[in-house]
Structure formats: structure tokens, C-alpha cells
Amino acid sequence: MSERPHLLLVDDERSIREPLAQYLSRNGFRVTAVADAAEARLRLKASAIDLVVLDIMMPGEDRLSLCRHIRETGDIPVILLTAKSEETDRIVGLEMGADDYVLKPFSPRELVARIKVIFRRVATGGQRVTAPDGASYAFSGWLLKSQERTLVDAEGVSVPLSTAEYHLMLAFVTRPNQVLSRDQLLDITQGREANAFDRAIDNQISRLRKKIEVDPRSPALIKTVWGGGYTLASEVRKL
Amino acid sequence: MKALFARLTPRSLAGQIIFVVAIALLVAQAVNFTLIMRERNRQHVIGSAAPAVARIVDAIERRDEDSHRPERQRVRFTAAPPPADGARRPDIEQRAADILTELGHPPVTVRAYAEPIAHSGEHLWRARNRIDRGPPRDISRLTLAVELTPGRWATTETRIVADRPPLGGWLIVQTIIFYIIVLIPLALVGRRLARPLQALTGAARQFASTGTADPVPETGPGDVRDLATAFNAMRTRIMAMLDEKDRMLGAIGHDLRTPLASLRVRAESVEDESERTRMSETIEEMNRMLDDILSLARAGRSIEPLQKVDLAALADAVVEDFIELGKPVTIADTERTIASIRSNGMRRAVRNLIENAIEYGGSAHVSVTRSDHQIRVSVADNGPGIAQDRMAEMMEPFTRLDPSRNRETGGAGLGLALVRAIMTEHGGALELANRPEGGLEASLVLPA
Numbered sequence: 001m002s003e004r005p006h007l008l009l010v011d012d013e014r015s016i017r018e019p020l021a022q023y024l025s026r027n028g029f030r031v032t033a034v035a036d037a038a039e040a041r042l043r044l045k046a047s048a049i050d051l052v053v054l055d056i057m058m059p060g061e062d063r064l065s066l067c068r069h070i071r072e073t074g075d076i077p078v079i080l081l082t083a084k085s086e087e088t089d090r091i092v093g094l095e096m097g098a099d100d101y102v103l104k105p106f107s108p109r110e111l112v113a114r115i116k117v118i119f120r121r122v123a124t125g126g127q128r129v130t131a132p133d134g135a136s137y138a139f140s141g142w143l144l145k146s147q148e149r150t151l152v153d154a155e156g157v158s159v160p161l162s163t164a165e166y167h168l169m170l171a172f173v174t175r176p177n178q179v180l181s182r183d184q185l186l187d188i189t190q191g192r193e194a195n196a197f198d199r200a201i202d203n204q205i206s207r208l209r210k211k212i213e214v215d216p217r218s219p220a221l222i223k224t225v226w227g228g229g230y231t232l233a234s235e236v237r238k239l
Numbered sequence: 240m241k242a243l244f245a246r247l248t249p250r251s252l253a254g255q256i257i258f259v260v261a262i263a264l265l266v267a268q269a270v271n272f273t274l275i276m277r278e279r280n281r282q283h284v285i286g287s288a289a290p291a292v293a294r295i296v297d298a299i300e301r302r303d304e305d306s307h308r309p310e311r312q313r314v315r316f317t318a319a320p321p322p323a324d325g326a327r328r329p330d331i332e333q334r335a336a337d338i339l340t341e342l343g344h345p346p347v348t349v350r351a352y353a354e355p356i357a358h359s360g361e362h363l364w365r366a367r368n369r370i371d372r373g374p375p376r377d378i379s380r381l382t383l384a385v386e387l388t389p390g391r392w393a394t395t396e397t398r399i400v401a402d403r404p405p406l407g408g409w410l411i412v413q414t415i416i417f418y419i420i421v422l423i424p425l426a427l428v429g430r431r432l433a434r435p436l437q438a439l440t441g442a443a444r445q446f447a448s449t450g451t452a453d454p455v456p457e458t459g460p461g462d463v464r465d466l467a468t469a470f471n472a473m474r475t476r477i478m479a480m481l482d483e484k485d486r487m488l489g490a491i492g493h494d495l496r497t498p499l500a501s502l503r504v505r506a507e508s509v510e511d512e513s514e515r516t517r518m519s520e521t522i523e524e525m526n527r528m529l530d531d532i533l534s535l536a537r538a539g540r541s542i543e544p545l546q547k548v549d550l551a552a553l554a555d556a557v558v559e560d561f562i563e564l565g566k567p568v569t570i571a572d573t574e575r576t577i578a579s580i581r582s583n584g585m586r587r588a589v590r591n592l593i594e595n596a597i598e599y600g601g602s603a604h605v606s607v608t609r610s611d612h613q614i615r616v617s618v619a620d621n622g623p624g625i626a627q628d629r630m631a632e633m634m635e636p637f638t639r640l641d642p643s644r645n646r647e648t649g650g651a652g653l654g655l656a657l658v659r660a661i662m663t664e665h666g667g668a669l670e671l672a673n674r675p676e677g678g679l680e681a682s683l684v685l686p687a
Contacts, residue, residue, distance in 0.1 A: 015501035023507050081500075105500035105526055107519065108507045148582055149556075150548075157577050158548040160586065162559035207559070211552065 005119060006048060009033040010040045010066070011055035011081065020053075023108045029115070037066040044070065051115060054098075055081045067098060077118045081106065121187075137173040139234040140221055142212060144173050151212065159211055164189070168204050172222065172232035181229035205230060252436065253429025260425055261418070268414050275410075280330075287328075287399040288335040288351070291383035295393045296342055314395045321394045324382050325354025335383060348386040353379040353399065435459035435467055442470065451478065485537060492533050499526055531653035534587070535636060538660030543581040550576045550585070550685075551607045554616055557589045558605050567602035568593055576609050578685050584661045585683075588669075589616060591654040592681045596620035600678055609687060616683040624673035634659045634669060658683070 007029045011017040014035070021033040032047065034040050043049065052070055070076050080101040100114050137144040141154040149166040151159045161169060167189040171180065180188070182201045209216040223233050249258050298314035315321075331351040339346050356378055377400070384394040438455050446452040452474055457467045499522055506518040551573035561568040589605070596603035600620020608615050625633055632638050636656035658681075659669045667685040674680050 013497050013501065015498065016504060019501065019504040019508070023504060104496050105503035105522055108504050150582060156547055157575075158546050158553075158582055160548065160553040160556040160582060162556040162563070164563055165556065165559065 004028060004030045005050040005115075006030045006032065007115070008040060008043055008049045008052045010035075010037065010052065012036060013055065016055070016081075020108065020111075024053075024112070027112050040066055041069065044073070044076075049076055051118065052076055052078045053081065053111070053115075054078055056101075077122065079111070079114060079118070136239040137170075137236050138239055139173060139176065139232070139236045143239075144169055146170060161211070162207075164204050165208055165211075168201070169208060172230075173236045176232050176234060176236040179225045179228045179231045184229065201230075251429075251433060253426065253433045256429055257422055257425055260421060264414070264417055264421060268410070268417065272410055283400075284330045284334045285338075287381065288331045288338065288383070291381060291395050291397045292335050292338045292342075294395045294397070295383065295385055296339070296344060298393060298395070299344060299387065314393050317392045317394065318390055320348075320350055320386065320392050321382060321384050323350075323352055325352040325380070327351065328353050328381070331381070331383070335385070339385065344387065346385045346387060347389055350382075350384040352382045354382070355379050356398075431459055432463060435463045439467055439470055442474070446474065446477075488533055488536050492529060495529055496526070499529075528653070531657055535653055535657050535660060538657065538664060543583055545579045546582060547577055548580050548582050548585070550578050550580070550614060550616060553582065553585060554589055554605050554607050557586055557593065560590075561593055561597075561603075566593075566597055568597070569602075569604050571604070571606040573607040574609075576607050576614055578614050578687075580665055580685070581661075584664065588658045588661045588683055589618070591658050592618040592683070595654055595681065596622070596679070599623075611687065613687050614685045616685075617680050618682075619674060619678060619680045621678040624677065624679045625671060627673070630671050633671065655681075 005028075007024055009017060009021055009024070009031055011020070011033070012035050017033045017035065021031045024031045032043055032049070034043055040052075040054075044052075054067060056067075067078060067080075070078055077099040080098045081104060082101050099118055102111050102114060135146055137146075143152040144150075145152060145158075146166075148158070149161050149163070151161060151169070153159060168185065171185055171188045185201050205222060206216070209219050209222055212221055213219045221232060221234055223231050225231055249255055295314055298316075328351040331353075332349040335351065336346055336349045339349075379399050381397050381399045382394065383397070384392050386392050435456070435458050442452040442455045454471045454474060455467045457464050457471065459467070503519060503522045506515055506522065509515040509518060552575070554573075555570055558568050558570040593603045593605065596618050597620075600622025602621060604619045606615075606617050606619075608617070634655045637652045638656075639652040655669065655671075662669045662683055662685075665685055667683060670682045670684055672680050672682070
């Protein structure tokens with residue numbers, strides 16, 4: 001990666017594309033802005049793109065296949081620009097393998113922050129984090145539904161999670177049986193909605209344990225590893 | 240009395256028809272029964288009077304042959320009426336006078352007396368009258384005296400059956416047979432009528448609560464089928480209108496968000512920092528209002544399925560999110576409280592109430608309670624509450640408390656309207672009440 005990471009901005013709306021490209025340029029990125037998927041494919045071939053910012057609300061069927069194309073042809077991270085109302089689009093888009101998304105109207109500062117988080121992760125050789133994609137994860141009689149931020153118990157009763165609990169739970173189910181230190185957990189979960197997560201990890205762990213452990217005082221699922229951190233002691237199936 | 244009647248009469252259409260027909264059948268049978276009884280009485284009286292009358296007529300017309308008759312059958316002619324022997328029978332007297340008049344011997348006076356006698360001679364009498372079945376019946380001696388012309392009486396004695404012949408159980412049997420013949424086919428027709436109506440009711444209810452409904456099968460009798468057809472046509476039209484509304488709202492949402500997003504990006508290039516912050520806050524607020532308007536416009540058309548959810552955990556999760564943001568929100572410890580709800584909608588309702596409590600009351604305390612027939616998620620604050628006469632108004636869209644208390648934030652006044660819409664969709668309600676210790680308590684009430 002060069003000193004100035006090269007971003008490809010794909011948005012059919014000129015009123016967003018132009019000022020956003022300017023803003024990103026001012027904030028230390030090299031920006032190539034294009035209006036449609038066909039041009040985006042050309043640029044992807046022609047230059048070394050470090051990250052794609054893609055407006056998922058663009059008209060045309062190509063927007064989703066472009067997302068898939070990027071994911072299939074390389075390891076270029078993708079951030080989606082999307083709107084809350086288009087629930088279905090968002091989920092389809094994320095299933096195509098985007099790394100993150102911001103909701104319109106988004107704060108450009110937040111977008112830059114997200115981009116930097118992704119680059120930091122790439123630079124430190126961290127694992128690729130896929131944003132919640134509407135998938136469900138089954139473990140030890142529980143089901144984590146990412147779309148609803150809810151755990152479902154063996155009897156089919158939903159146990160809703162707070163935002164922080166959910167991100168922590170997602171971190172565990174996507175890395176079962178791995179020891180995760182507090183720093184790692186902070187890093188993984190802080191990528192998104194950072195301000196919503198400044199309480200101690202331990203506090204959240206104890207809240208989660210209260211919800212999923214049979215006996216929260218001697219936890220069988222989220223175990224404490226001495227000097228290491230926490231681990232989810234369970235097989236996880238992605239549904 | 241009225242209540243009792245109401246309880247006894249069935250509510251359903253088929254039930255009412257059957258009920259009315261059953262009553263009508265019963266009345267018809269009763270009328271029928273009365274007529275039959277009257278005719279039988281007449282026959283009985285004629286049957287009782289006729290032999291004696293015949294004998295007297297016979298005696299008048301052929302007096303000379305009287306001597307050949309057995310003593311018992313004789314007619315005595317006297318100048319004075321015979322002494323009273325037993326109870327007078329005016330019915331027989333009347334009938335005898337009628338028969339005599341018809342036969343050309345109009346009498347001056349008729350006297351009839353009946354006196355019960357022992358059963359001794361019954362078998363003889365029965366044999367003679369060809370009565371060969373039925374239980375033994377009381378026999379009476381009938382004395383019939385006719386004053387043919389003033390001062391000239393003819394008297395004779397016969398035996399009659401004292402009581403009327405019994406009607407037996409046949410009337411009951413007949414009624415039951417009628418009921419079987421009429422009511423069973425009626426019940427079948429009623430079911431044929433009721434089924435499509437039930438389907439229609441179900442579809443209409445489903446429509447009222449969810450905004451969508453499956454088409455009703457067009458079956459049953461013609462007019463019911465027409466109703467189903469008309470309902471289906473209405474359903475198609477309303478659904479098309481609602482779909483169009485959704486599409487339009489989606490388009491508006493999209494079309495307004497794009498310029499808002501553009502504005503938001505451009506706002507970043509404003510040099511003055513406080514100006515920039517205020518601009519982005521305004522844009523953020525416009526976006527929230529847009530969200531609320533779209534949500535409210537879509538309320539009642541939720542695609543989210545009902546799920547069994549632990550409401551206590553839901554409230555706790557929402558509260559936790561507020562605590563994360565450093566807001567003064569607390570929650571009472573609660574047992575698992577499972578309800579069938581739409582999780583996202585309910586989260587939103589709880590969130591809106593907490594936001595209101597923080598904004599107008601400074602803090603929020605959440606509790607989840609369950610009683611026999613309802614579940615309440617209550618959010619209490621320590622604010623000034625709401626004047627009683629403005630409570631209902633507060634739940635209407637675009638209504639806010641006194642603007643001076645509004646601190647220039649707080650969207651379009653759609654929060655409570657949205658909560659109410661979400662609760663209606665769940666078959667529940669939003670209740671507002673001022674707490675005795677001060678402050679407002681807003682409760683989401685769900686049927687348990």
C-alpha cells in the first residue's frame with residue numbers, strides 16, 4: 001500500500017460523489033470516483049485499488065454483482081453506502097461480502113474512521129471482518145440471529161441483545177474455541193459504533209453469561225482463560 | 240330477564256335460524272295438538288250421545304215395537320223428568336239436542352246425567368262396542384231424558400266411556416320426527432352458510448390487524464358467494480393502494496435521503512466548526528423525522544413475523560444501549576416474561592418511550608410486569624407529567640408538549656403516535672398516566 005491509499009468511489013449520484021471525493025482527498029486518500037459499475041470494473045483492472053466505497057442504492061442489477069466480483073477477484077475491502085429503508089438490499093449486499101456499511105445520510109468523518117479501521121486491520125494482518133450479513137449461528141442449543149441482534153434459546157424464545165452484547169457475541173461465534181484477549185475483543189467490536197462500546201469488556205461478558213449460561217458463576221460456554229482472555233467453548237454452525 | 244333471553248338465544252346465524260324454526264315447529268305442533276284435542280272431544284261427545292239419541296228417536300218413530308226390546312234398552316215415557324242420577328253433562332245435552340233437531344224432533348229440554356259404575360260389565364260392553372285394545376277404562380251409566388213436547392219426557396240409559404280416549408305418546412314421537420326431518424337439513428344448510436362467513440370474518444380480522452389477507456374462497460350459497468367475491472375485490476383494491484403507498488413512500492424516502500446525504504457531505508467543508516456541527520445536527524434531525532414518518536406510514540403493514548420473545552431481556556437490551564451512551568436510565572430486575580411480539584417494532588416502542596422520558600423527564604426507569612391478563616412495559620420519569628386533558632392528544636401524530644419545554648429538539652412529534660401504532664399492531668395499547676409521586680408513566684400494554 002502506498003502512502004496515500006487509493007480508494008475507488010462508486011456512486012451514481014453526482015451530488016454525493018463529487019463532494020465526497022473531495023472530502024476523502026482532503027483526508028489523505030487518493031480517490032477515483034466513477035458513476036457506474038461498468039466503469040468501476042475497468043478501474044479495478046487498470047489500477048491498484050486499496051478499498052472500494054460502493055453506493056448499494058445505485059440503479060441497475062450490476063451493483064450487487066459488482067460487489068461479488070470484487071470479493072471474488074481479490075481481497076479488496078468494500079464499504080457500502082446504504083439507506084435504512086432498503087432492508088432487503090442491505091442484507092443482499094452484505095451477503096455479497098462487504099466489510100462494512102454506513103447508513104445514508106452518513107457523516108463523512110465516520111466513513112473515514114471506518115476506512116481507517118479496515119486499513120489498520122489489513123496492515124496488522126488482522127483477520128478480515130465481515131459485517132453482519134443476515135446469517136445465523138447455532139451453538140450449544142442457542143441461535144444467534146445477526147439480522148435481529150437476538151439470541152434464540154432451545155425452546156424458540158428470543159432473547160434480545162444490546163448492541164454491545166451483540167457485537168461481543170458475534171465476535172465469539174465467528175471465532176469459536178479461540179482465545180480472545182480483551183484487547184482483541186475491543187479491537188474486533190470497536191470497528192463499528194465505537195462510541196457505543198466504552199464499557200469494560202468484562203462487564204459485557206458477565207451480562208452475556210447471565211443470558212446464556214445455565215450457571216453464570218461457573219460458566220460452561222464463555223470461559224475465562226487465565227492470563228489470556230475469553231473463549232467460546234462450543235462448536236458453531238453458520239446457517 | 241332480557242339478559243337471560245339473550246343468553247339462551249344462540250348468536251350464530253345458523254343457530255338463530257335453527258332456534259327460530261324449532262320454536263315455530265313447537266308452536267305449530269301445539270296448535271295442531273289443540274285442534275286435534277278439540278276434534279277428539281267433539282267426537283267423544285257425539286259418540287257418547289248418539290246411541291241414546293238413536294234409541295229415543297227409534298222409540299218415538301216406532302213406539303209399538305218397544306215391547307220386544309230387552310228391558311235395559313227401553314225408553315220410558317213419563318210426564319215428569321226423571322230424578323237426577325249422577326253429574327249433569329251439559330256437553331252431551333247440547334250435542335243430543337243438536338242431533339234431535341237435525342233429525343226433525345226438536346226437543347224442549349234435554350237432561351243428561353252420568354254416573355260411574357263398577358267395572359263388572361265392561362268386557363261385555365267392550366265386546367259390543369268392538370273395543371279390543373287399550374287399557375281398561377272407566378265406564379259410566381248415561382241417563383238421557385228428552386222433553387219431546389212440554390210435559391212429555393222420553394228417558395233411556397246407555398253406557399259411555401267416562402273419560403276421553405288418551406292421546407298417547409304419539410304426539411311427542413311426531414314432534415321428534417318433525418324435528419329430525421326439518422332441523423337436520425337446516426343444520427347442514429346453516430353450516431354451508433356459516434363456513435364461508437367464518438372465512439370472511441377471519442380474513443377481515445386478519446386484514447384489520449396486519450393489513451394483508453389471503454383471498455377468501457368463493458363458496459357457499461349465491462349471496463354469500465357474492466359477498467366473498469365483493470370482499471376479494473375490495474381486498475385486491477386496498478392492497479394495491481397500500482402497495483402503491485409503500486412504493487411511493489419508499490421512493491420519497493430514497494429521493495429525500497440522497498440530497499440529505501449530499502448536504503451532509505458538503506456540510507463537512509464548512510469552515511466554522513460550530514456552524515458545521517449545527518448543520519449536521521439539523522440534517523440528522525431531518526433524517527430522523529423522515530424515518531419516523533416512513534415508519535408511521537408503514538405501521539400496520541409489518542412484514543416482521545410474530546415471535547416468542549423474552550420481553551424482560553428486550554427491555555434490558557434497549558436500556559443497556561442507553562446506559563452505554565451514558566444516559567440516566569435504570570431497569571428493575573425482572574423474571575423472564577415471554578410474549579409473542581415483533582421484536583424490532585417492540586424495541587423501537589421501548590426506545591421511543593425512553594427517549595421521551597429522558598427528554599421531558601430527565602431520566603427513565605423501566606419495569607416489566609406481568610399479571611393474569613396483561614404484560615406491561617412501563618417507563619417512568621420524574622418530569623412534570625402531562626395535563627390530564629392533553630393525554631389523548633399526545634398520542635396523535637405531529638403533537639408535542641409545550642414548545643417552550645421542547646428545547647428545540649425531538650423530531651416531528653411522531654414518537655408516541657408511532658408507539659401507539661406499533662402497540663395496535665400487537666393487539667395491545669399505549670397507556671399514559673401521571674404518577675402519584677410526580678412524573679409520567681408510559682406503559683406498553685400487551686394481552687398476556
